[in-house]
Amino acid sequence: MAQSAMPSTQVQEPPVPLRVPVREILPWAVLAAVLGLALLYFVGAEQGATSLFSGTWVHEFTHDGRHLLGFPCH
Template sequence: MSQVSAAPVAGAPVPTVPVAQLAPWALFLGLLATLVLFFVSTDQGAVSVFSGTALHEFVHDGRHLLGFPCH
């Protein structure tokens, strides 16, 4: 069986990303993930952002897949 070496290729530049450019995207994605988690886990009527059950029914299967009870 042949073995593939995982050694980097000589002369291939490794890109670097400054933290100052990465931080706004990390903050945005963190806030977006928190918002999605709120809608999947909490928003079901008692603490509801939108009236009606459309949002609840839209995330219903995902809620059960993640282990959140809703009945």
């Protein structure tokens, strides 16, 4: 059988958007925010008067990250 050159008249329905309940996202968003703030603290402020840990090992561990993100450390 030969195929017709006319386009088919079938109408495609638009895709149904995926719904994710906020109750499922909220715990992961809070965890990500807490981890992000902890990382920001250690990279940006863990030295000197605001230091939680004695010594310079945290400063040395995050030293290059400080320079990359523009935090002063010297």
